[in-house]
Amino acid sequence: MFPRARSRGLASGSGTGTGTGSGREIRASLVNRRDILQAAGVAGGLCVLPMFSLEAAPLKYRLEPVEIAAGAWMLVGVDEAITRENGGAIANITILDTSEGAVVVDTGPSKRYGMQLADIARALTGKPVVRAYITHFHPDHVFGSQAFGAKALAAPAGVVEGLKRSGDDFASAMYYLAGDWMRGTEVVLPERILETGYEDIGERRLRTLVLGGHTDSDLALFDERSGLLIAGDLAFLDRAPTTPHADLALWQASLATLSGISFSKLVPGHGPAESTPRALRQTADWLKSIEDVIRSAFDRGLDMSEAMGEPLPSWSENIALARYEFERSVMHFYPKLEADLWPRVDR
Ligand SMILES: [Zn+2]
Structure with missing residues (x-):
């Protein structure tokens, strides 16, 4: 997924608070919404922002894990575009239990989401998250990464390059679209670089498939123990695929590769998990x-x-x-x- 608009600076009159006490001065300049929200967290006196309001949303995501296999859960994203109501929680996130610790696939849209995800993973497995895989560089999948730290994050080199290239723009766009949900969120670059192969974590062997087409680098994971195929945004189900960075021919080739895997259940990036290959066929048809x-x-x-x-x-x-x-x-x-x-x- 990709946000539907780019952030742009706000007109002067908004500002960031600098200094302390009664002498606090407002720097009138072109700043983006992200800067303002960051600043609002420290500048208590800045209660009136003329260009927008920090609405009193209940800033806690309603995340209800659904068990999809033994020791595997999914947090289901809503079938919507990114809004201030949903806080960007539109992508599916997967949690796996292993004897070494919890594993998550994608980290969600914001630092706040990532912290809730870390708490949920620990509650489900009784262990902290030891590895967080990032399927691709789109913001609804990556911006919870601060909760896990660069060393725990794993992604193909192309995903890391994409985050280097576009991460800051995505962050600004997300602040614009999702508002206060994004406070404190920054880009984190994964340190563990993946290629097509295998990852062994505790008793689980995860097959890593470095593919592309939805973006220039898309990771899919196949858990040999459960038979789960976690397809990221290479597969959508009952929700239209997004194409801002798509290469349609490459995407079709990746879908053909995934179709060759005998899975027990497929977790698409958006839409319900199913034991049928419907997500692969529907995405290809779309x-x-x-x-x-x-x-x-x-x-x-x-x-x-x-x-x-x-x-x-x-x-x-x-x-x-x-x-x-x-x-x-x-x-x-x-x-x-x-x-x-x-x-x-x-x-
Ligand atoms: Zn995407």
């Missing part, structure tokens, strides 16, 4: 459908807003956020189609 619809609209000379109104296959009526994600996909892919059709001649 990607093929939007590629066909967008290509056809482009070839018929429709402009971007006309393309967004094109009909989708009837089966997608039961897919959450289908129209919303399709419109976003048009916005991502139309400029690429135009660039292919009309290459620059000045280079």
